[in-house]
Amino acid sequence: MTDSWANTAPGEQPGEGSGEGSREARRASDHHTVLGTDLHLELRGPHLRTGLMDALREAVRTGRLAPGARLPSSRSLAADLGIARNTVADAYGELVAEGWLTAQQGSGTRVARRATPRTPAPAPPRTRPTRRRATYSLLPGASDLAGFPRAQWLAAARRALTDAPQEAFGYGDPGGRPELRAVLADYLARARGVYAAPERIVICSGFVHGLALLGTVLRARGTRAVAVEAYGLGEHRKLLADAGIRTPALSVDGYGTRTQELPDVPGAGAVLLTPAHQFPLGVALHPDRRAAAVDWARVSDGLVLEDDYDGEFRYDRQPVGAVQGLDPERVVYLGTASKSLAPGLRLGWMVLPEGLVAEVTAAKGESDWASSALEQLTLAEFVASGAYDRHVRSMRLRYRRRRDQLVEALAGRPDIRVTGIAAGLHALVELPPGTERSVVESAARQGLAVSGLARFRHESAPPGPDALVVGYGTPSVSAWAGALEALCRALP
Structure with a gap:
């Protein structure tokens, strides 16, 4: 068996590297190994071409080489394994004929898209999900990462x-x-x-x-x-x-x-x-x-x-x-x-x-x-x-507009009050007494992640007002309007 890594140092001889093509491998190693792609293969048996083909099939079958993955050039892999380039080229050619690999001019040799690994089907979930996965997030503590x-x-x-x-x-x-x-x-x-x-x-x-x-x-x-x-x-x-x-x-x-x-x-x-x-x-x-x-x-x-x-x-x-x-x-x-x-x-x-x-x-x-x-x-x-100052000023304007849009969207609701808005990336949306938990759950059904104020209360502190902590800095520009609409639908 030959256990070879593609970062084998130039001049080192893998266990099966003496003999066929060794001089060619040494000539190529100083240049092509540096430019190639690392690929770990274990060659078994006395026949190099058969061992190489078996190792490549196994790598594809087990998923180590994903469909579409690019393989090293025949010259580079031959230099890494210490074997003749023709041996690698012949192995590649036969695997292309079998459908394991594809080869196109200009894009090299790749794992065939249909050569998917054999993996067991995932087990079905024990229970069906009870809540819709969040489409939007107004969780506090984050900024617009798209910015x-x-x-x-x-x-x-x-x-x-x-x-x-x-x-x-x-x-x-x-x-x-x-x-x-x-x-x-x-x-x-x-x-x-x-x-x-x-x-x-x-x-x-x-x-x-x-x-x-x-x-x-x-x-x-x-x-x-x-x-x-x-x-x-x-x-x-x-x-x-x-x-x-x-x-x-x-x-x-x-x-x-x-x-x-x-x-x-x-x-x-x-x-x-x-x-x-x-x-x-x-x-x-x-x-x-x-x-x-x-x-x-x-x-x-x-x-x-x-x-x-x-x-x-x-x-x-x-x-x-x-x-x-x-x-x-x-x-x-x-x-x-x-x-x-x-x-x-x-x-x-x-x-x-x-x-x-x-x-x-x-x-x-x-x-x-x-x-x-x-x-x-x-x-x-x-x-x-000065790029930091320019970026902060730009984002400050973006967040201020969102803050204003949040306040405007909730202005017509007499039981809702928005506070804590003079600065920062979040606002406190005060709710009618006894409604915080139901509003958070309603938001989850709307596909909106949002936090209630109670989540942040110290265990020794007395209960405070019912409220949401709305992080208006979190959504991307494209998601902001949808997040605001989902919030409005969730409120009483």
């Missing part, structure tokens, strides 16, 4: 790759690429009012990654509790709980989170807030409560963890700056590219108090280096070139 600026990002990636130093392709600093940290320091100071010296910034793979690192560091420091908002993402509370940290709740009203309650929270060493646009209620934290949070951190030697998840998108009000600007030594600022660009980039950043930088960087280096250097360099170029 990702592909051409501009590609141009930035080319420039970044061209200018990247050689050391950028190594493991690098767990704190992140210096190019991105420098650009973010300028941008955050200009756009969000953040004091962000580059040496205080640590790049992470999104907010959850950053919060996980902070949870590790806070627990090591002896923190036993982090106060959270009564409405927020349960995933964040669970992440802190997994680190051994309790998450007592602070109530939220029309002025935002009641940070004046912080002195009454036993053992709290930090508080997690969404001050620019509370998630999911949508209110901005009142200036007095922003100041109260910072004052508490100063007096108690605590920290404010500021989640600025959609701070770039404001519509009907003056920009609300980051709380971090009030006291950079008591506030950890967390931001990401998930809402402004796309979550698939896996890029976020923390702006840390000076005393936390070393501990967070060490925790990141020990657990996960994570963020791609090339993506970091591309984002640095994208921001520095």
